[in-house]
Amino acid sequence: MxxxxxxxxxxxxxxxxxxxxxxxxxxxxxxxxxxxxxxxxxxxxxxxxxxxxxxxxxxxxxxxxxxxxxxxxxxxxxxxxxxxxxxxxxxxGRAGRLRIGFAASVALTVLPGLLRTFRQRFPDVHLDIQEMTTAPQIAALHDRTIDIGLVREPYPEAELGFRTVLREPFVAVLPAAHPLAAQPAVEVAHLADLPFVLLPRAVGPQLYDQIAGLCADAGFTPRVAQHAVEWQTVCALVKTGLGVSLAPASIRRIRLEGVAFRTIEPGTARTRVAVAWRKNDENPLVAQLLATISQGQPDGF
Amino acid sequence: MxxxxxxxxxxxxxxxxxxxxxxxxxxxxxxxxxxxxxxxxxxxxxxxxxxxxxxxxxxxxxxxxxxxxxxxxxxxxxxxxxxxxxxxxxxxGRAGRLRIGFAASVALTVLPGLLRTFRQRFPDVHLDIQEMTTAPQIAALHDRTIDIGLVREPYPEAELGFRTVLREPFVAVLPAAHPLAAQPAVEVAHLADLPFVLLPRAVGPQLYDQIAGLCADAGFTPRVAQHAVEWQTVCALVKTGLGVSLAPASIRRIRLEGVAFRTIEPGTARTRVAVAWRKNDENPLVAQLLATISQGQPDGF
DNA sequence: CCGTTCCATACGCCCAGAGATATCAGATGA
DNA sequence: TCATCTGATATCTCTGGGCGTATGGAACGG
Structure with missing residues (x-):
């Protein structure tokens, strides 16, 4: 040239x-x-x-x-x-492309409203969304493979910014036929002797530790009978009677015959969903999406 | 914009x-x-x-x-x-497009060599060649439908330039069986009583008038039994015995069983083939082609 | 802590190019 | 023949931009 x-x-x-x-x-x-x-x-x-x-x-x-x-x-x-x-x-920032990773449970709560609002305001922006658990999202943000993450229970990182978009309590996941499911709420301590179905610690260490902490507070260490990488699968395994689980409340949106969700006592523990981004990302769409979240929050999507 | x-x-x-x-x-x-x-x-x-x-x-x-x-x-x-x-x-002028019109008889003499030489020197020039009789070529030059004409016996025109590329005598075209064909040369006067096959005057008035002039010089007016728009057809009609003709010598290249071409006496009359172009044409290819003709002439294509 | 790397800033020079106005010159047509 | 329309030329002004040298400042590596 x-x-x-x-x-x-x-x-x-x-x-x-x-x-x-x-x-x-x-x-x-x-x-x-x-x-x-x-x-x-x-x-x-x-x-x-x-x-x-x-x-x-x-x-x-x-x-x-x-x-x-x-x-x-x-x-x-x-x-x-x-x-x-x-x-x-x-x-x-009127057009472009934004790659968003999200934890599966978020697809049941904040994600749909967020996408709808953002697409309305920026119809010319192409959104690449992909489901990923928390830890891979953090890695993908560092790799610049995604631009926005919707993660559960992140731990702070120097290069990344986080902002909480949702706080929710935990619920017990029980087979519908189980005696405990007959009550409107269950105490965590009552789950002490039951086998657990949980996500592997690696896909979301903070959340895992928080659940383990709930059990510890109730005086026992959960015995994990089975791992599953998606909440959907956890529910399915619970249904088959393989065990019980503790999960964020948004999991209630999974309607599955034969599985019951019950408020737990004490109900003080909360799990956070946060949006994550690279602090040094100059892509204006990142700022636009964060702004959309800030404005959308009060309306509660 | x-x-x-x-x-x-x-x-x-x-x-x-x-x-x-x-x-x-x-x-x-x-x-x-x-x-x-x-x-x-x-x-x-x-x-x-x-x-x-x-x-x-x-x-x-x-x-x-x-x-x-x-x-x-x-x-x-x-x-x-x-x-x-x-x-x-x-x-x-290294590339481009040149539209060339040519009289049919020229295809037998100057045209092939000219095209070959020009294509060698300007391989990137696209040549559009089309057969046209003289009068339409003049019109097409004015219309800017063609850029170069190869015409027979043109009459001068203000806007057009002409340069002679070939001078040739006339020959008599006779059925091979005709008694006159037995001689190596025929006098025009001997054709006086025979029917003629000629091109219509409109397709080349100058040539037509020149042929008529040959006859007038020999003391008669040709009786036209049949018109044909191509020399090829003229020969075919002569072969069938419909008449005789007078034609430029290059017609000899038409090898047709049963037709004889004979030198005429007196052999002084000549017909010209000329290249014609728009004087105000700025297309450098026109100049290039004229130059090619000038250089090619001595080698006699 | 210091040197290196990498890019930005500051300042000065110079000219190509874009603009204007005024005028000229050829062709056309009543 | 003259008015008119075409585009070209001459001349001037002004400025944006391209280039240089010198210097500053941030980040990284040993």
Whole structure:
């Protein structure tokens, strides 16, 4: 790619003159006097090295060389204008692409409303959303594989910003046939001797430790009979009688025959869902999405 | 199409920097010092309105806006370079398109050699050749439907230039079985009582009048039994015995069983084939073709 | 803690190019 | 023949932008 040789204003003048085929009219359309236009065209022809127009009485005609240059000149101008417009749209945050990771349980609570609101405000933004558990989201943020994470119980990180978007209590997940399911609420201590179905600690250490902490507070260490990587699966396993579980309340949205969700006593423990982003991310869409969350919060999606 | 806003040198700097992702290296590739490059990029970012690069320790990274602008900038530069090259190729006469009309009889003499030589010298020129009789060629030149004509016996025209490329005598066209065909040469006067097969006067008035003149000089007016618009057809009609004809000597190239061509006495009359062009045609290919003809003439194609 | 790397800023120079006004010159047509 | 329309030329002004050198400031690595 060598040095560009033709100034754009001259190309613009050339295209307009090629359309008008009349120096006076073309100059008027360009908003300049006629002599400067003659000069522009002359300079352009000098640089090309050949005449682009035949001056004939009553107007001008494109030469073969001019005829060849015209489509290229048009492309150059329109490509530039559209490229500039697109870059500005992206720079301003009106358009672009945002990659969002989310914990599965979030899909039941904040995510749908957030996506709906954001898409309304930024219809030209393409959203790539993918389900990921908390730990992989943190890694993906560092990798720049995603731009926004919706994580559960994050622990602070130097490079990342977090903001809580939801706090919710825990519920006990029980087979519907289990005696404990007959009560409106259960004490954590009552789960002490039952086998547990939990997510592996690796996919969300903070949440895991919090659940373990609930049990510890009730005086026992949970015996994990089975791991599952999605809450959906946890419910299914509970249904089959493999065990019970403790989970964030939003899991109630999973309607599954044969599984009961019960408030726990004491009900003070809360789990947080937070939005996470790279602090040094300059993508304006990240700020836009954070702003959308801030505004959306009061309305409670 | 509005005013272009981004100077090309800045776009060029942008593309190079986007490839190098390093101000120092990019400046070196551009052959300038580093501070001017910083300025170029800064000015460009000011005009776009948004940052195109993220300056980070150890180098720079494209922002989303910069990433969007990059392909457009590349297209602009390459389109411009290629368009300019194409326009110059055409302006210089190395490439382009030339529309050539030719009289049918010319296809037997000058045309093949001319085309071959011209194509050798200008392989990138597209030649549109079409057979036309003389009068339509003149009209087509005025219409700018063809650029070059190869005509027989033209009459001078103000707007057109002519140059003779071939002079040839007339021959008598006879059925092989005819008694006159037994002689090596025939006198025009001997054709006086025979029916004639000729091209209509309208397709080539000058040639027609010249043939009629030959007859008048021999003391008779030809009785036209049949018209035909191609020499090929004339020969065929002569073969069937419908009449005889007088034709340019190049018609001998038509090898047709049962038709004889005989030199005529007196053999002084000559018919001319000329190349014709618009005097005010600025297409360099026209000049190139005329030059090719001038050089080719001595070798006698 | 210091040197290196990398980019930005400051300042000055210079010129290509874009604009204007005034005028000229060729072709056309009543 | 003359008025008119075409575009070209001459001349001047002004400024944006491209380039240089010198210097500043932040981040990183040993």
């Amino acid at each position: 060598e040095r560009p040789e033709l100034p754009l204003p001259q190309l613009h003048a050339f295209v307009v003159l090629a359309e008008e085929l009349h120096f006076g009219h073309a100059a008027a359309r360009l908003g300049i006097a006629q002599p400067p236009l003659s000069q522009q065209i002359r300079r352009l022809e000098d640089k090309v090295g050949y005449a682009l127009f035949s001056r004939r009485p009553g107007g001008v005609v494109l030469t073969p060389a001019g005829h060849e240059l015209l489509p290229a000149a048009r492309r150059v101008l329109t490509d530039l204008a559209s490229g500039l417009a697109a870059a500005r749209a992206i720079g301003s | 509005e005013r272009p806003e981004l100077p090309l040198p800045q776009l060029h700097a942008f593309v190079v920097l986007a490839e190098e992702l390093h101000f120092g290296h990019a400046a070196a590739r551009l052959g300038i010092a580093q501070p001017p490059l910083s300025q170029q990029i800064r000015r460009l970012e000011d005009k776009v309105g948004y940052a195109l690069f993220s300056r980070r320790p150890g180098g720079v990274v494209l922002t989303p806006a910069g990433h969007e602008l990059l392909p457009a900038a590349r297209r602009v530069l390459t389109d411009l370079a290629s368009g300019l090259a194409a326009a110059r190729a055409i302006g210089s």
